[in-house]
Amino acid sequence: xxxxxxxxxxxxxxxxxxxxxxxxxxxxxxxxxxxxxxxxxxxxxxxxxxxxxxxxxxxxxxxxxxxxxxxxxxxxxxxxxxxxxxxxxxxxxxxxxxxxxxxxxxxxxxxxxxxxxxxxxxxxxxxxxxxxxxxxxxxxxxxxxxxxxxxxxxxxxxxxxxxxxxxxxxxxxxxxxxxxxxxxxxxxxxxxxxxxxxxxxxxxxxxxxxxxxxxxxxxxxxxxxxxxxxxxxxxxxxxxxxxxxxxxxxxxxxxxxxxxxxxxxxxxxxxxxxxxxxxxxxxxxxxxxxxxxxxxxxxxxxxxxxxxxxxxxxxxxxxxxxxxxxxxxxxxxxxxxxxxxxxxxxxxxxxxxxxxxxxxxxxxxxxxxxxxxxxxxxxxxxxxxxxxxxxxxxxxxxxxxxxxxxxxxxxxxxxxxxxxxxxxxxxxxxxxxxxxxxxxxxxxxxxxxxxxxxxxxxxxxxxxxxxxxxxxxxxxxxxxxxxxxxxxxxxxxx
Amino acid sequence: xxxxxxxxxxxxxxxxxxxxxxxxxxxxxxxxxxxxxxxxxxxxxxxxxxxxxxxxxxxxxxxxxxxxxxxxxxxxxxxxxxxxxxxxxxxxxxxxxxxxxxxxxxxxxxxxxxxxxxxxxxxxxxxxxxxxxxxxxxxxxxxxxxxxxxxxxxxxxxxxxxxxxxxxxxxxxxxxxxxxxxxxxxxxxxxxxxxxxxxxxxxxxxxxxxxxxxxxxxxxxxxxxxxxxxxxxxxxxxxxxxxxxxxxxxxxxxxxxxxxxxxxxxxxxxxxxxxxxxxxxxxxxxxxxxxxxxxxxxxxxxxxxxxxxxxxxxxxxxxxxxxxxxxxxxxxxxxxxxxxxxxxxxxxxxxxxxxxxxxxxxxxxxxxxxxxxxxxxxxxxxxxxxxxxxxxxxxxxxxxxxxxxxxxxxxxxxxxxxxxxxxxxxxxxxxxxxxxxxxxxxxxxxxxxxxxxxxxxxxxxxxxxxxxxxxxxxxxxxxxxxxxxxxxxxxxxxx
Numbered sequence: 003x004x005x006x007x008x009x010x011x012x013x014x015x016x017x018x019x020x021x022x023x024x025x026x027x028x029x030x031x032x033x034x035x036x037x038x039x040x041x042x043x044x045x046x047x048x049x050x051x052x053x054x055x056x057x058x059x060x061x062x063x064x065x066x067x068x069x070x071x072x073x074x075x076x077x078x079x080x081x082x083x084x085x086x087x088x089x090x091x092x093x094x095x096x097x098x099x100x101x102x103x104x105x106x107x108x109x110x111x112x113x114x115x116x117x118x119x120x121x122x123x124x125x126x127x128x129x130x131x132x133x134x135x136x137x138x139x140x141x142x143x144x145x146x147x148x149x150x151x152x153x154x155x156x157x158x159x160x161x162x163x164x165x166x167x168x169x170x171x172x173x174x175x176x177x178x179x180x181x182x183x184x185x186x187x188x189x190x191x192x193x194x195x196x197x198x199x200x201x202x203x204x205x206x207x208x209x210x211x212x213x214x215x216x217x218x219x220x221x222x223x224x225x226x227x228x229x230x231x232x233x234x235x236x237x238x239x240x241x242x243x244x245x246x247x248x249x250x251x252x253x254x255x256x257x258x259x260x261x262x263x264x265x266x267x268x269x270x271x272x273x274x275x276x277x278x279x280x281x282x283x284x285x286x287x288x289x290x291x292x293x294x295x296x297x298x299x300x301x302x303x304x305x306x307x308x309x310x311x312x313x314x315x316x317x318x319x320x321x322x323x324x325x326x327x328x329x330x331x332x333x334x335x336x337x338x339x340x341x342x343x344x345x346x347x348x349x350x351x352x353x354x355x356x357x358x359x360x361x362x363x364x365x366x367x368x369x370x371x372x373x374x375x376x377x378x379x380x381x382x383x384x385x386x387x388x389x390x391x392x393x394x395x396x397x398x399x400x401x402x403x404x405x406x407x408x409x410x411x412x413x414x415x416x417x418x419x420x421x422x423x424x425x426x427x428x429x430x431x432x433x434x435x436x437x438x439x440x441x442x443x444x445x446x447x448x449x450x451x452x453x454x455x456x457x458x459x460x461x462x463x464x465x466x467x468x469x470x471x472x473x474x475x476x477x478x479x480x481x482x483x484x485x486x487x488x489x490x491x492x493x494x495x496x
Numbered sequence: 497x498x499x500x501x502x503x504x505x506x507x508x509x510x511x512x513x514x515x516x517x518x519x520x521x522x523x524x525x526x527x528x529x530x531x532x533x534x535x536x537x538x539x540x541x542x543x544x545x546x547x548x549x550x551x552x553x554x555x556x557x558x559x560x561x562x563x564x565x566x567x568x569x570x571x572x573x574x575x576x577x578x579x580x581x582x583x584x585x586x587x588x589x590x591x592x593x594x595x596x597x598x599x600x601x602x603x604x605x606x607x608x609x610x611x612x613x614x615x616x617x618x619x620x621x622x623x624x625x626x627x628x629x630x631x632x633x634x635x636x637x638x639x640x641x642x643x644x645x646x647x648x649x650x651x652x653x654x655x656x657x658x659x660x661x662x663x664x665x666x667x668x669x670x671x672x673x674x675x676x677x678x679x680x681x682x683x684x685x686x687x688x689x690x691x692x693x694x695x696x697x698x699x700x701x702x703x704x705x706x707x708x709x710x711x712x713x714x715x716x717x718x719x720x721x722x723x724x725x726x727x728x729x730x731x732x733x734x735x736x737x738x739x740x741x742x743x744x745x746x747x748x749x750x751x752x753x754x755x756x757x758x759x760x761x762x763x764x765x766x767x768x769x770x771x772x773x774x775x776x777x778x779x780x781x782x783x784x785x786x787x788x789x790x791x792x793x794x795x796x797x798x799x800x801x802x803x804x805x806x807x808x809x810x811x812x813x814x815x816x817x818x819x820x821x822x823x824x825x826x827x828x829x830x831x832x833x834x835x836x837x838x839x840x841x842x843x844x845x846x847x848x849x850x851x852x853x854x855x856x857x858x859x860x861x862x863x864x865x866x867x868x869x870x871x872x873x874x875x876x877x878x879x880x881x882x883x884x885x886x887x888x889x890x891x892x893x894x895x896x897x898x899x900x901x902x903x904x905x906x907x908x909x910x911x912x913x914x915x916x917x918x919x920x921x922x923x924x925x926x927x928x929x930x931x932x933x934x935x936x937x938x939x940x941x942x943x944x945x946x947x948x949x950x951x952x953x954x955x956x957x958x959x960x961x962x963x964x965x966x967x968x969x970x971x972x973x974x975x976x977x978x979x980x981x982x983x984x985x986x987x988x989x990x991x
Contacts, residue, residue, distance in 0.1 A: 068976045069979040070895055071979060071982070074898075076890065076976070138889070141889065142889040146888075149888065152931075159936050160936075164932065168928075175924050175928075176924075179886075179887075179920045179921055183901075183917065184901070187898065187902055188905060
């Protein structure tokens with residue numbers, strides 16, 4: 003494959019890191035500070051987009067920075083997969099910044115400079131992970147992301163956030179140091195390289211099947227940001243964070259870095275051929291299936307909207323893992339494209355949850371009956387987002403489910419198709435009633451006198467515009483998913 | 497190669513400055529600090545020149561006063577000790593700058609004495625790292641130790657004299673073991689020059705006297721470096737010493753002793769002897785594993801940053817000893833790299849602790865609430881030092897751990913690998929416990945909404961922040977360039 007050496011990937015990563023001192027120094031002028039965040043977001047997005055044509059032409063943009071040991075260096079490589087993820091993350095950062103302004107100012111949160119600074123750092127790490135050329139670099143950005151997110155999770159600095167922050171660290175840091183690090187070092191000591199390649203780094207017969215299984219599980223469970231059970235419970239706990247954090251980081255950036263890492267390891271370190279020859283996909287797919295079903299069932303029982311969304315995320319993330327673990331071209335395509343589709347769907351839902359919170363202060367689903375008439379736009383967006391997550395047209399989410407189901411047929415593992423259909427049913431069951439009751443409340447205590455006339459009280463414009471945009475894009479993606487499909491196809495050569 | 501004078505300047509610089517300082521302490525106290533700074537600057541510059549020269553043209557053998565070995569005293573500087581010298585000289589210099597304010601506030605009546613003894617300590621430790629002679633090593637080691645006893649006793653008036661006395665007793669025992677070992681070597685070979693001894697030893701490898709010599713030397717060195725379970729003197733001595741003192745002794749003393757151990761293993765006794773004639777390597781790796789875990793567990797029980805850091809040192813000693821005794825090149829690389837990295841990260845940790853102690857008067861966990869708001873810059877350095885000790889990339893601690901773990905896997909020492917990973921987890925707990933205390937403060941009412949006026953910012957003086965800033969940047973710099981250090985310095989040295 004053609005390679006272009008360029009400094010652009012590095013710049014795209016560093017832009018949001020370099021803006022942090024500027025943010026800190028303008029902490030007393032919120033408007034200036036937010037302007038800088040926007041500027042950094044725009045530059046970052048522009049840099050990512052500027053690499054798009056080359057990647058679509060089947061080229062890879064590479065940059066090697068520091069060699070730590072032979073075969074292990076800190077290096078960037080932009081391929082289709084990384085490009086897809088970076089595009090989504092950097093685009094949604096801009097949208098989320100706008101939303102943050104509305105949300106953080108609307109609730110008069112403290113420590114906003116700290117919030118924006120660590121947010122920028124987290125986005126840097128996300129794009130860094132997307133552009134990593136090898137497992138060492140990926141691990142580096144994975145860890146930076148874990149640490150940068152801690153102050154955001156613990157933002158409120160009260161007892162509840164302290165406990166959640168602790169749980170967050172134990173799960174995320176504990177698994178990455180305890181499982182991923184030894185697995186990675188073992189791979190290195192056996193093969194002498196950590197480079198991602200489509201053939202994988204292992205020679206035939208280098209590692210026995212049981213050892214390979216253990217390694218794979220160490221990676222799949224060790225990247226706990228992907229929320230595969232039993233290492234999932236940090237995610238609902240992390241919902242104490244301000245909603246923009248839940249929206250961008252815990253529906254898109256952080257959790258998808260986890261999934262992305264698993265995808266990279268399965269496709270780039272092990273290689274699809276090796277996994278299918280050893281028949282290792284099924285174990286991972288089974289783990290993912292359990293998470294999908296159990297996650298959906300728990301989501302059903304949650305009354306706090308953000309927690310319901312969190313469990314839904316846990317279950318949806320495993321779609322991606324399941325798709326890849328099917329080890330068939332369509333399965334992988336569906337899994338990876340779900341990174342994009344779920345991102346737009348779920349961020350819309352979180353934006354809506356935050357908008358309801360800002361406008362009415364309500365956090366629980368049981369309190370939200372009839373709110374749809376006050377906040378029609380928000381609830382309409384919520385409906386679109388739900389469609390995306392359930393996987394119904396006209397939303398982009400339809401494609402991921404479509405391709406994954408094709409994948410199950412291709413690989414002849416029909417049982418996983420059942421899992422998917424059951425989960426879709428559950429998804430519909432826990433999302434659509436919220437919308438329905440929002441618009442058609444059962445007991446309108448005041449409504450009996452004048453049900454037809456409700457004053458519209460939407461959240462601030464800065465909250466409503468972003469959620470409208472993401473909802474619209476979610477629909478647009480249904481009509482034009484080609485860009486992302488092409489990116490995945492060039493990356494995996496399928 | 498006798499052309500260069502820098503090896504001599506390296507030691508004479510601080511020595512002269514020490515003598516001048518003790519003179520000035522009677523006449524003009526204010527002159528002591530500039531004199532000390534000049535002496536250490538000279539040492540650091542010389543160390544830099546020596547390193548450059550060794551990189552360019554190989555090992556330097558400097559004969560004091562021109563006497564040829566084995567009779568004369570020889571300084572023998574190769575890639576490894578050039579690196580150690582560089583680290584020692586720089587840390588001693590940076591710590592001097594960082595300590596000035598502290599010394600003139602807390603040790604005002606003993607300023608001259610402090611600088612004089614401090615310089616003697618640095619002289620000794622530079623000498624230990626530079627010498628090519630076994631007996632000289634003993635003498636310089638005693639100079640270092642005597643100076644450090646005196647320095648430690650300057651601390652907390654209630655606790656430090658006892659801690660220092662304890663250290664004296666155990667230190668003397670350690671030194672005696674080493675001296676006995678050297679005595680055996682001298683009896684058997686008639687020489688004290690390291691290279692000379694190394695050439696004479698293979699003929700008498702089977703002699704039990706050499707075995708005894710080796711074991712005595714190792715025990716002596718282990719006592720001095722505080723390898724578990726010979727560590728009991730260390731935590732109190734380092735905790736109750738004044739901060740400017742523990743800041744330099746903690747990173748340097750133990751690390752230089754690890755250097756001495758590796759020097760004895762590689763240059764004097766030779767790896768063939770240790771790993772083929774003797775059958776103790778596995779036992780030592782187990783001991784190192786125990787040290788790593790015990791140090792970590794004991795650190796968990798502490799409620800004070802300084803004391804916690806001393807137990808982390810005990811644990812880190814296990815890293816280096818284990819790496820060196822794995823018996824492969826990767827492990828040895830990790831061990832040598834960790835001498836460098838651990839010195840810098842322990843130093844950064846103690847610098848940050850020093851800044852906190854300067855403002856808060858103590859470093860007890862309970863007084864750290866809201867410390868991130870009070871001292872944001874200091875805490876940034878502290879966080880970086882913590883990450884490096886945990887082993888988060890791209891800080892340098894990650895990369896030496898990388899070599900150590902891979903060395904462990906190559907040698908099949910999975911217990912050592914497991915200990916390293918567990919130690920990382922323990923360190924994560926240790927540091928995040930402090931971060932948590934510092935990040936949350938009980939006195940912030942309600943949920944912290946609104947712009948409640950938090951604690952006032954009370955940052956350490958700039959003369960203490962700059963050294964911390966530089967050191968923490970080095971944590972990242974050394975990490976990113978560890979490939980270069982390994983390829984240019986450590987691998988050529990190991991051959």
